Amino acid sequence: SQTIHQWPATLVQPVGSPLSLECTVEGTSNPNLYWYRQAAGRGLQLLFYSVGIGQISSEVPQNLSASRPQDRQFILSSKKLLLSDSGFYLCAWSKLARNEQYFGPGTRLTVT
Amino acid sequence: GQQLNQSPQSMFIQEGEDVSMNCTSSSIFNTWLWYKQDPGEGPVLLIALYKAGELTSNGRLTAQFGITRKDSFLNISASIPSDVGIYFCAGQLRGAQKLVFGQGTRLTINP
Numbered sequence: 001s002q003t004i005h006q007w008p009a010t011l012v013q014p015v016g017s018p019l020s021l022e023c024t025v026e027g028t029s030n031p032n033l034y035w036y037r038q039a040a041g042r043g044l045q046l047l048f049y050s051v052g053i054g055q056i057s058s059e060v061p062q063n064l065s066a067s068r069p070q071d072r073q074f075i076l077s078s079k080k081l082l083l084s085d086s087g088f089y090l091c092a093w094s095k096l097a098r099n100e101q102y103f104g105p106g107t108r109l110t111v112t
Numbered sequence: 113g114q115q116l117n118q119s120p121q122s123m124f125i126q127e128g129e130d131v132s133m134n135c136t137s138s139s140i141f142n143t144w145l146w147y148k149q150d151p152g153e154g155p156v157l158l159i160a161l162y163k164a165g166e167l168t169s170n171g172r173l174t175a176q177f178g179i180t181r182k183d184s185f186l187n188i189s190a191s192i193p194s195d196v197g198i199y200f201c202a203g204q205l206r207g208a209q210k211l212v213f214g215q216g217t218r219l220t221i222n223p
């Protein structure tokens with residue numbers, strides 16, 4: 001069966017510091033991968049998605065970037081965090097040609 | 113961008129009551145998905161719908177893909193305390209790699 005991992009689970013970072021969140025998927029190959037952000041009590045905002053290694057599509061111009069160095073690894077980064085980057089970050093995967101997305105446990109980021 | 117209108121935004125019900133929520137759009141979707149999110153966790157897929165008119169059940173949950181392909185409904189029968197959470201609808205346009213999400217329905221149950 002497939003599993004998706006995210007770490008860290010929680011993170012508190014000062015404004016201006018760098019960020020690296022990691023997501024890995026097990027039990028499948030060539031997945032589509034997605035990064036979402038969720039503000040408290042709000043819906044899901046798609047940030048990036050990837051259909052293959054090195055292929056990244058950005059949905060929202062922002063202070064963040066994404067990379068996919070390996071087939072089942074997806075990384076969300078920032079060089080300098082802003083207060084507005086605080087939120088709940090979710091990684092998700094789907095099989096190619098399938099529409100169902102499966103979410104990881106999320107990372108709670110607080111920028112102080 | 114595309115938007116899904118999900119309603120109601122919140123519901124306060126008694127345990128044992130039935131629940132209904134829906135999502136509508138001005139666009140035609142090929143797929144409708146329903147998710148549930150518990151506090152501090154990632155959303156969990158409940159039901160996936162792929163054909164107009166399709167009616168699918170998962171235990172006490174039943175969802176339908178609207179005939180017009182522009183809406184979907186989720187019903188929960190005989191609610192129990194563990195049904196508390198936020199329910200999201202999501203739709204996929206033809207040929208798209210990504211989902212469009214509704215803003216969620218927050219369900220609260222009074223015992």
